Amino acid sequence: MFYESQDINKKNEYRDSLKIIGSLSNLFSDSNVPYLYYRIAEKIFCNSFSANDLSRGDVALDAIKNNIGIGLKTFLAGNNKSFQKVAEFNKDKPLYENKSPAKLIQAVAELRNERIKFTENLYGIDKSIYHCVIRDENSFKLYEENMNYVDIDNITDVKKVKNSIRFNDAIHDYSFNISKSTLTKRFNTSSLLDEFNVEILKNPLEDIRNCILQNELLYSSDNNIKDTVYLPLYGKNKTVYEKSGLNQWNANGRLRNENEVYLPIPVNVHKKSPAFFPDRDSPFNLKLPKGDVLQVKVCQDNSKALMSYSNRELGQWILRDVLSLEEGELVTYEKLQILGVDSVRIDKIDNINFEINFASLGSFENYLESN
Incomplete structure (x- = not known):
């Protein structure tokens, strides 16, 4: 023990x-x-x-x-x-x-x-x-x-x-x-x-x-988190789209790596926290729960996606290491529901250092409704 x-x-x-x-x-x-x-x-x-x-x-x-x-x-x-x-x-x-x-x-x-x-x-x-x-x-x-x-x-x-x-x-x-x-x-x-x-x-x-x-005790806070946002792992109507987001590897067009994914950043997140993320295509560090650090960026039109610089690293962590999915297996909302998560929490430490963790069902909606 x-x-x-x-x-x-x-x-x-x-x-x-x-x-x-x-x-x-x-x-x-x-x-x-x-x-x-x-x-x-x-x-x-x-x-x-x-x-x-x-x-x-x-x-x-x-x-x-x-x-x-x-x-x-x-x-x-x-x-x-x-x-x-x-x-x-x-x-x-x-x-x-x-x-x-x-x-x-x-x-x-x-x-x-x-x-x-x-x-x-x-x-x-x-x-x-x-x-x-x-x-x-x-x-x-x-x-x-x-x-x-x-x-x-x-x-x-x-x-x-x-x-x-x-x-x-x-x-x-x-x-x-x-x-x-x-x-x-x-x-x-x-x-x-x-x-x-x-x-x-x-x-x-x-x-x-x-x-x-x-x-004469002095009081102080060791909390180093400056701000927090939540991102959904799904699209409209609680659907994980088959050819985007966590299933981006399944999209049509060019040949894609089986671990290629991105995390969607809805426009409401940018409106609620406009200065949270660095500018589009500007690299920053994203620390995983195990302590590993990925280099990531906000990309795509309207800064609607969060991807790792090697677009397979984020997918390797989410799809293989955490969700334990086989190559070619689609992420579904039902799978997320079984695990009790449907969002991720991003904590901002400073302008180039951020941390990520999974969040329970309903966390993204609660975040949007909060003041």
Whole structure:
């Protein structure tokens, strides 16, 4: 697992940071069980172990370090075998609704597996795990286990109980909540990696105020993202055209490389963020989630396309490395829907350095509607 292989100083830093946040629990609750908001837990983990934070990526994992993908979770100890949410499929109901329980569970399991695979391909991950911070009375406990694909061939004991469907795949127990479209998995957490006490401050607000006044703390932001736009991976009516965009390699005319693609830049993006991209045909750097950097440019009439300078590099990344498509296989909106993505997010660092990542279903429409 991940935690046991880390440097002792990093582990101490991690524990200390969790203790500090846990000590502030009386800001939120009167319970003896320390409070820990999941976003804070993610930040502490990434900062302590110098892991890459994936929380902005709309993917199945929260962090990556040394090609290990990590799903970060925090929950109450309870009976040490509780069900916890591992995936949500609100936007995918048309793919499984009105099916029998067995067919519904097979569809959900396929969606779950495809999204883990997509994330692993996107970031070059060799192995994925869960890292859990378990909240118990005056203590935190740490637990890890492998993030397994659902073993579809061995799904058994499919049983509908009220608004949920429970099943087993010979590895784990699962439950799918039909109304909430959430998949939960049982975590058996009796075997722990670590456990430590948390001293909860009686009056944390007063302690924080005194600390700030005594040390004259200065506040600053390390956010280096200047601006962000979203680009769709489809055209009108949620259609990925067969001879343009991600299927540009299939266009008529000259002989084309099987990886030739471009990302469409709708005119609404230029209107909304006119100074975001460099001028047409001006080269700039585009950093991929794995850290590789492509040289790209805005091109075509009305600056309507984003392409790599070697027009096969962008396609190699999207079509082969991430989507795992065979040469000659068309990208369809249905394929994107299965993976839970239909847009890309472009972050501007400065005038020549940009970063790209995939974005969840509906992200482009939400971007256009935002102020």
